[in-house]
Amino acid sequence: xxSPILETRDLTVRFGGHVAxxxxxxxxxxxxLTAIVGPNGAGKTTYFNLISGQIPASAGRVLLKGxxxxxxxxxxxxxxxxxRAFQLTNLFPNLTVLENVRLVVQAQSGKGFNMFSTAxxxxxxxxxxxxxxxxxKLLESRAxxxxxxxxxxxxxLEVALLIALDPAVxxxxxxxxxxxxxEAPVVLDLIAELKEHTHRTVLLVEHKMDxxxxxxxxxxxxxNGALAADGPPQQVIASDVVQEAYMGRGLEGILEDV
Amino acid sequence: xxxxxxxGDTPRSTVxxxxxxxxxxxxxxxxxxxxGVRTVDTAAxxxxxxxxxxxxxxxxxxxxxxxxxxxxxxxxxxxxVALASTHMGRGFDAVFVGALAGTGVAAALALLIGLFSxxxxxxxFAMITLAVASAVAVLVSxxxxxxxxxxxxxxxxxxxxxxxFKFGDxxxxxxxxxxxxxxxxxxxxxxxxxLLLLRIVNSPFGRVLQAIRENDFRAEAIGYRVVYYRxxxxxLSAGAAALAGALYAVWLRYVGPDTTLSMELMIDILLxxxxxxxxxxxxxxxxxxxxxxxxxxxQNLMGAASGLVTDVPILPELLSADRWLLWLGVLxxxxxxxxxxxxxxxxxxxxxx
Ligand SMILES: Nc1ncnc2c1ncn2[C@@H]1O[C@H](COP(=O)(O)OP(=O)(O)OP(=O)(O)O)[C@@H](O)[C@H]1O
Ligand SMILES: [Mg+2]
Numbered sequence: 210x211x212s213p214i215l216e217t218r219d220l221t222v223r224f225g226g227h228v229a230x231x232x233x234x235x236x237x238x239x240x241x242l243t244a245i246v247g248p249n250g251a252g253k254t255t256y257f258n259l260i261s262g263q264i265p266a267s268a269g270r271v272l273l274k275g276x277x278x279x280x281x282x283x284x285x286x287x288x289x290x291x292x293r294a295f296q297l298t299n300l301f302p303n304l305t306v307l308e309n310v311r312l313v314v315q316a317q318s319g320k321g322f323n324m325f326s327t328a329x330x331x332x333x334x335x336x337x338x339x340x341x342x343x344x345x346k347l348l349e350s351r352a353x354x355x356x357x358x359x360x361x362x363x364x365x366l367e368v369a370l371l372i373a374l375d376p377a378v379x380x381x382x383x384x385x386x387x388x389x390x391x392e393a394p395v396v397l398d399l400i401a402e403l404k405e406h407t408h409r410t411v412l413l414v415e416h417k418m419d420x421x422x423x424x425x426x427x428x429x430x431x432x433n434g435a436l437a438a439d440g441p442p443q444q445v446i447a448s449d450v451v452q453e454a455y456m457g458r459g460l461e462g463i464l465e466d467v
Numbered sequence: 468x469x470x471x472x473x474x475g476d477t478p479r480s481t482v483x484x485x486x487x488x489x490x491x492x493x494x495x496x497x498x499x500x501x502x503g504v505r506t507v508d509t510a511a512x513x514x515x516x517x518x519x520x521x522x523x524x525x526x527x528x529x530x531x532x533x534x535x536x537x538x539x540x541x542x543x544x545x546x547x548v549a550l551a552s553t554h555m556g557r558g559f560d561a562v563f564v565g566a567l568a569g570t571g572v573a574a575a576l577a578l579l580i581g582l583f584s585x586x587x588x589x590x591x592f593a594m595i596t597l598a599v600a601s602a603v604a605v606l607v608s609x610x611x612x613x614x615x616x617x618x619x620x621x622x623x624x625x626x627x628x629x630x631x632f633k634f635g636d637x638x639x640x641x642x643x644x645x646x647x648x649x650x651x652x653x654x655x656x657x658x659x660x661x662l663l664l665l666r667i668v669n670s671p672f673g674r675v676l677q678a679i680r681e682n683d684f685r686a687e688a689i690g691y692r693v694v695y696y697r698x699x700x701x702x703l704s705a706g707a708a709a710l711a712g713a714l715y716a717v718w719l720r721y722v723g724p725d726t727t728l729s730m731e732l733m734i735d736i737l738l739x740x741x742x743x744x745x746x747x748x749x750x751x752x753x754x755x756x757x758x759x760x761x762x763x764x765x766q767n768l769m770g771a772a773s774g775l776v777t778d779v780p781i782l783p784e785l786l787s788a789d790r791w792l793l794w795l796g797v798l799x800x801x802x803x804x805x806x807x808x809x810x811x812x813x814x815x816x817x818x819x820x
Pocket of ligand 2: 296
């Protein structure tokens with residue numbers, strides 16, 4: 210087996226007395242798409258926050274390509290290769306769609322401290338941003354201010370920002386939540402493309418069973434912050450742990466609920 | 468060409484473009500259009516305040532950072548020129564050494580305050596700047612041996628910028644003397660600084676500042692070290708304020724705590740930014756012009772108005788020149804109420820509607 214690209218070791222966070230993520234040890238292989246499931250409040254988003262650094266861990270470590278990044282800031286982790294899209298849309302609301310993506314392209318180029326050229330003069334950045342907008346089918350909206358976009362388009366832009374970042378590890382937190390049936394496939398196709406054509410490592414928090422069945426190589430189940438099951442999709446869905454943890458309703462029952 | 472000078476950031480409203488054009492022409496030709504000691508003095512103050520307010524807009528309107536130390540940086544630049552001119556003797560070398568030293572000290576102080584407090588929280592930065600600015604104001608008035616204390620310092624600027632220097636007879640009835648040169652020194656200095664600030668806010672760096680103002684959490688998550696950008700913005704803004712202070716000192720040939728360091732001045736700057744429109748740069752031009760003109764002429768206007776209505780009860784009392792501050796306040800409340808996004812924001816909206 211190849212060495213894992215991302216690992217968490219005994220990763221734990223407590224909020225007061227409540228253990229939101231409980232000693233999760235897990236390794237992710239390059240090119241693997243892992244679905245993370247669990248009921249509401251299971252700690253999925255918090256687990257993401259610990260990996261990408263928004264919340265400091267109470268205990269445990271995060272390793273990226275074998276390097277301990279537990280002490281690093283959010284921006285350092287991003288530059289090291291951990292990219293994150295958010296469950297609650299988290300954009301630059303008064304800037305245009307194009308500007309939002311361009312900012313990510315610019316962050317990649319390291320030109321953030323360039324003060325004496327105009328941003329508009331960097332045509333290559335604008336082109337790169339437009340190419341990404343084309344992929345998420347948002348090119349026509351490029352001049353629109355983000356706060357005026359529909360919810361579905363804001364979700365697409367959320368995904369576009371992550372694709373513009375093109376990190377070693379992609380983390381999607383319910384990317385299609387609240388999207389209409391005809392909008393969601395655009396995003397799901399993009400994720401499938403990331404996996405199949407570019408062999409990116411993807412962590413995907415998702416509730417919809419059909420999506421998981423289509424995309425996931427592996428499922429991990431979080432329950433009350435702890436790792437309750439881990440394995441290939443069919444096996445996890447059928448496992449006793451999961452059946453018991455969800456009081457006989459089975460994973461599918463839980464997933465349908467939310 | 469014009470687009471390049473404006474860094475591609477055009478006024479985006481015909482009315483705004485016309486107003487800005489009128490202000491530019493009036494300032495460029497002030498000594499010829501409005502000859503008179505008082506009017507030219509007003510024009511020079513407008514030039515200086517445009518830069519001062521624009522540099523504050525870089526921090527507040529683009530970076531979303533509230534600072535109460537902006538007049539302190541302004542004062543450091545002004546005192547730099549005053550001290551250098553006093554100790555080195557009059558001359559352009561003293562002006563440049565003083566301006567550069569003032570800018571360096573201002574930027575270094577901003578760096579210290581920024582690194583120390585911006586890591587924590589933006590509100591903490593505001594409080595620290597308030598404390599440091601008050602401390603510096605007290606220090607300046609106490610170190611009277613060096614700074615002249617409350618009286619300030621009167622000094623001589625380069626001979627070529629003094630009224631005694633003549634380089635010709637008259638042009639369109641205006642005396643060609645050093646005072647005219649001093650005005651153009653201030654005017655072009657301010658113009659260059661303003662265009663430079665406009666370039667900075669439209670640069671890749673300026674875009675990052677806007678992103679941070681909009682959503683610092685996400686800016687960090689796409690890989691920008693937010694603290695470094697905020698600190699850099701603080702230093703730039705402080706340096707530009709110091710240069711505005713240097714221009715002011717050259718014009719006044721005097722520095723004192725009241726003209727460059729006072730809290731009242733700080734509040735004036737805040738008002739000018741808000742009235743003009745935050746995060747637009749052009750708002751600084753409109754805000755500074757309106758404010759300085761109102762400050763200088765409202766008193767006269769009211770004196771005249773109260774003279775006209777002497778027979779009516781109460782009105783003369785209300786319009787008496789002593790009430791000008793009250794009316795200035797009323798004007799501000801009205802303008803903030805009707806133009807919450809500032810004059811520039813309002814004009815740009817008007818175009819879209
Ligand atoms: N910053 C915080 N402070 C205190 N408690 C928190 C914090 N963040 C999360 N929690 C708690 O941790 C638990 C896990 O929350 P989390 O958001 O990770 O769940 P989730 O699995 O993502 O749920 P959902 O499916 O609803 O998104 C919840 O009980 C939540 O209230
Ligand atoms: Mg969640």
